[in-house]
Amino acid sequence: MGRSYQLGLFIRGDVDVKDLHQAERFKPSATRRDFLGLAAAWSAVLAFMMAMLGAFRLPMPSVFPESDSKVKLGHPNRFEIGTSTYYPKHQLWLFRDEQGFYAISSICTHLGCVAERKENGKFDCPCHGSKFSVEGEIEGGPAPKGLLWLDLSVSPEGVLVADTLSDVNVGTRLTA
Amino acid sequence: MAGMETKSTPDKGAKPVRQVGDPGALGDFGANLLSTPRSFMRSMVRHGKPTSDRAKSQAVFGNFFLHILPVRTHVHSIKAATTLGLGVATLVLFILLCVTGILLMVYYKPSVDQAYASMLDIAHVVPSGRLMRNIHRWSAHAMVACVMLHMARAFYTSAYKGPRQFNWVIGMSLFVLTLALSFTGYLLPWDQLAYWAVTIGANIAQSPRELTDTLGITAVFDVGGMQKELLLGAHYVGQEALIRFYVLHVMVLPLVTSIMIAVHFWRIRKDGGLARPISADAVAASPIASSSGDSSPQLKTYGLMSLMKGRTPAVNLEIRNTVTTWPNVMYVIGAATMVTILAMVLLGVLFDAPLSEMANPAVPENPAKAPWYFLGLQELVSYSAFMGGVGIPAIVVLGLALVPYLDREKEDLGIWFSGRKGRRVALTSAIFSTVVVIGMLWFTVSYGWLRNWESTAHVPQIVITLLNPGTVFVVLFAVWSVITVKATSSTRMGAIALFTCFLVGFVILTYFATVHRGPNWDFYWSKAAWPVH
The missing domain is CATH 1.20.810.10 (Cytochrome Bc1 Complex; Chain C)
Known part of the structure; x- marks a missing residue:
């Protein structure tokens, strides 16, 4: 016995173990009581917040109803060079030129309206007047970025597939 | 009533003594049944008709739905x-x-x-x-x-x-x-x-x-x-x-x-x-x-309910x-x-x-218009989505919530516009904000905004996002309010100036987007001028 312990936070200075049982050596300070009280209160608050966090994690979906975002567009041979095809259900345009295939989503990057493709090939959004070039680049209005070029691929059965939730750099083409 | 008297017999243990020919318990039952509507009313509303001041106060004080009132x-x-x-x-x-x-x-x-x-x-x-x-x-x-x-x-x-x-x-x-x-x-x-x-x-x-x-x-x-x-x-x-x-x-x-x-x-x-x-x-x-036919109370007893800070009533x-x-x-x-x-x-x-x-x-x-109270914001959103739809509304709501903490002048309450000086500030602020908002709308309709000009068409997106005409309004209104505070040396006058500017701005933008915006969010003098399609 007679060893000294350093209990920094709770008891200051060197304390003999047997002294711990003696009341006069062990003066309970208001600070310690406050500390324990506050610690208890804050752990309750923290526990409550964590519980709330767990509860409110629920409305954040981990699976989206449209998780099958891949759209089958048809066999590549169906599309002549220099043509464009619109898929109204998925609001995307499929183009084929000499260099290959590319798909542009007509959903306006401003607030989600559907941009209309005019006769000259440019896109106009009816909601707030955003304007896009033939390649979907911004030409005017409030849109923060150009129309998205969607990821194109060929499925095992040889059908063109566009992914509506995945975009590629402007100018990326799928070579036929 | 005889029934009442038998009930109040002090001798609890003994059965009530009844005379021959008395209606008895059955009679009590009949009397109780007949008086049920009245005694039910009594049990629900304990005070009588609110004719006296005392009953009137009980009508409020003793009613769950009214007790929020004094x-x-x-x-x-x-x-x-x-x-x-x-x-x-x-x-x-x-x-x-x-x-x-x-x-x-x-x-x-x-x-x-x-x-x-x-x-x-x-x-x-x-x-x-x-x-x-x-x-x-x-x-x-x-x-x-x-x-x-x-x-x-x-x-x-x-x-x-x-x-x-x-x-x-x-x-x-x-x-x-x-x-x-x-x-x-x-x-x-x-x-x-x-x-x-x-x-x-x-x-x-x-x-x-x-x-x-x-x-x-x-x-x-x-x-x-x-x-x-x-x-x-x-x-x-x-x-x-x-x-x-x-x-x-x-x-x-x-x-x-x-x-x-x-x-x-x-x-x-x-x-x-x-x-x-x-x-x-x-x-x-x-x-x-x-x-109102009240007896004006001459006496009032006070009880200590709580200790409050502030002026002595x-x-x-x-x-x-x-x-x-x-x-x-x-x-x-x-x-x-x-x-x-x-x-x-x-x-x-x-x-x-x-x-x-x-x-x-x-x-x-086309046009896809929001309900009227959001149309002012929709007008701002048509320049840039973040500032118009999130940034400026947040600034306005936060600014309004902070007003009582920034303007702490202890002047007289309950007076419209705080008197003549305030009315003048409100009027000049209304004129100022009308000129600013209409001028700005005229400018954007005539000359467009950043993307429409060669020198600014390719500025970084962050500039387009933040430099919304609405941002210009907010800055101008804030400056106007600060000037008012300085000129009148009163924060209350500054608050009146700011609030009036926001209010007038909201009204004009709402009107403008309701009446003068048509298909493709283009400007039209009236709905009759919209293209037919």
Whole structure:
């Protein structure tokens, strides 16, 4: 016995173990009581917040109803060079030129309206007047970025597939 | 009555002695049965008819629904010019919305396949369904208007000042809740108008992406995307979004709003009733007090309820200028209630709530206009989504909530515009903001905005995002307010200047977007000039 312990936070200075049982050596300070009280209160608050966090994690979906975002567009041979095809259900345009295939989503990057493709090939959004070039680049209005070029691929059965939730750099083409 | 006497026999253990020929217990039963309506009334309302001052005060004090009111009310509080009845009207509209809303819930089905059909049923098949939906729609619009007007009233009569600062903040939260209730209700009909307004709204929630994209942190910290996913439960407006909006609209938001209304009302009492000028207590006995048939109380006993900070109440004057709440305040509340309900029923009978064709995700409405109270924001959103739809509304709401903490001048409460000086400040501010907003709109309509000019067409997106005409308004209004503070050396005058600028800006932008914006959000002098298609 007679060893000294350093209990920094709770008891200051060197304390003999047997002294711990003696009341006069062990003066309970208001600070310690406050500390324990506050610690208890804050752990309750923290526990409550964590519980709330767990509860409110629920409305954040981990699976989206449209998780099958891949759209089958048809066999590549169906599309002549220099043509464009619109898929109204998925609001995307499929183009084929000499260099290959590319798909542009007509959903306006401003607030989600559907941009209309005019006769000259440019896109106009009816909601707030955003304007896009033939390649979907911004030409005017409030849109923060150009129309998205969607990821194109060929499925095992040889059908063109566009992914509506995945975009590629402007100018990326799928070579036929 | 004989029955009564037998009951009150002090000897508890012994059976009551009855004479031969007495009606007996059966007679008691008959008498009790006959007097049941009266004794039931007695058990419910313990005081007698509210004829004496004592019974009148018990009518208020002893009633669960009325005990939020004081027993006696200051005459200033029931003058029409004090509140214009706007707070009561707002509450009545909320109750009206709850009642009609529950009735609509009986037939409405929150499913994308059936929602629109159930709207048609309500309009054409359900007995009085059309009227209930009309009243619900017009009350929703009226509630937004009343909340705004009530806020303007509280502001211009200095009712936000101490000790009522916190209740002003509660009021701001009720303003936001009212807008949220309106917005969530907007989707439920599942028509074209609803679908595209909510698509735009959800994308505004996503617009913080404009900022995070610029900072290049969207991949790790995507507030915008999270907000949209939380709201829609998907990346588009579909079944998930409809059920979420439904739950918010019929359950979560009404519940939170009810609680906040209760807190708002309770705080009015705790903060000392409605704000009134000191002069309202300077007059001895007002004509209202004497004409209401009250016996003016000469004596009043005080009990210590709580210790409060603040000015010592004008003890003897105050009591002389009060009237019993029952029935004087009841008349005022009753009148405001009846006028409100009458107006809503008339609107519902005369005008049908709009219902366009069923939602079609392939073809947007052109123009797709939000409800009127959001059209001012839609005008700003047409320059840049984040600043117009999130940044500026947040600045305005935050700015308004902070007003009582920034303007702490202890001047007289309850006076419209704080007197002549304030009226002049309000007028000059109204003129200033009218010139600024109309000038700015004229400029953007004539010359376009950043993207339309060669020198600025390719500025970084962050400039386009932040430099919205709305940002220019806010900065100019803030500068004007600071100048006013300096010129009048009064923060109250600065607050009046700022509030007036925001109010006028809101009104002009709303008018402009309602009347002068047409297809492709182009400028037209009137709807008649819209291109035919």
